[in-house]
Amino acid sequence: MPELPEMETYKTWLASLIGGRTITNAMIQREKSINIPAGKFMKAVTNQKIQSISRRAKYLIFQLENGSCLLLHLMLGGWMFFGKEEDKPDRTIQIQLSFGDRHLFFIGLRLGYLHLLTPEAVQAAFEKIGPEPLDPHFTLAAFQQRMQQRRGILKTVLTNQEVLAGIGNRYSDEMLWHAQLRPDQKAGHLDNQQLARLYESIRFILHKGIEQGGYMEHPLHVGDGKTGRYQMYVHGRENEPCPRCSSPIRKEEISSHKTYFCPRCQY
Ligand SMILES: [Zn+2]
Structure with a gap:
């Protein structure tokens, strides 16, 4: 399962690849990986700009323009790939977020998920999580x-x-x-x-x-x-x-x- 260094690496690179860019389309192949009906999810994220990407514990949070968040946990076996259709890995894709002719593919999401949530719901999900070990305040x-x-x-x-x-x-x-x-x-x-x-x-x-x-x-x-x-x-x-x-x-x-x-x- 990806841990802090893997998610931090994803955060940094995704920020440079899709930070500030607008989601032009979304495709859901596995409805269990999201938390609301696929049609609703697609409508909610399409035409939304990714304002910022942050990490907490093993989660990534994609902050959307309208205030809502996408909360990602890859769990066991989950990973991501960003690129053009022809570069797409030969794997089953569970979720695809498109940015023009490039796409962010979510792969291997069995227990992993991408949930559309309010910032308050994201905070609630983090309620019981302990301190970040690299936080300067964590003495x-x-x-x-x-x-x-x-x-x-x-x-x-x-x-x-x-x-x-x-x-x-x-x-x-x-x-x-x-x-x-x-x-x-x-x-x-x-x-x-x-x-x-x-x-x-x-x-x-x-x-x-x-x-x-x-x-x-x-x-x-x-x-x-x-x-x-x-x-x-x-x-x-x-x-x-x-x-x-x-x-x-x-x-x-x-x-x-x-x-x-x-x-x-x-x-
Ligand atoms: Zn030894």
Whole structure:
């Protein structure tokens, strides 16, 4: 599932590709991916300019000229492509927003969705979501306090959207590896020094992820050399040597998350 760095990458590139442009047409192939009848949806978004695109947690918000918003969550397997009809990936398209002869294709939306909502409804959807880990106001002290209140193990606490926004299964493995912390220990048991290390690792990994365009395997457009250059340290690398100590990376199911870590240098 795309996490904070992937959605941040989409946000930046979509802002330059469709920001300020007008939706000339919309096509809905899968009505379950939207929240109102297709005809109504198409009518509501056609001829609307995209005022701005923002991100919160793993969501993107497309702000339309008339004040309403399109709220996107890609969930598992969702991705986007922008381009001409002839460049369209050979996949089933669930939703298509057109901008003249170029289109934004939404692909792999099974649980993912694009909902047309009022700004108030968007805010309500974010009500329970925790702070953005890269927000300058999210200090080490605030992080320590949040973590010390938690009873769960590190892996589940880090991926809990109510604790921190935008971190999922992949980057949590990367952060815990970087901080040299075992994923199956209690979050509330970490001392201040370990928490400070984790706080730095969260920021380091997210910045690196954004800088390298996340891990998405599909490019956003023809000639896209920016998306998906992030190389995982441990996630998905079972039995490969740990980049720090060369021990084989272990894969374990931790609270129903496939978790990758180094049993030797994470403790
Ligand atoms: Zn190691």
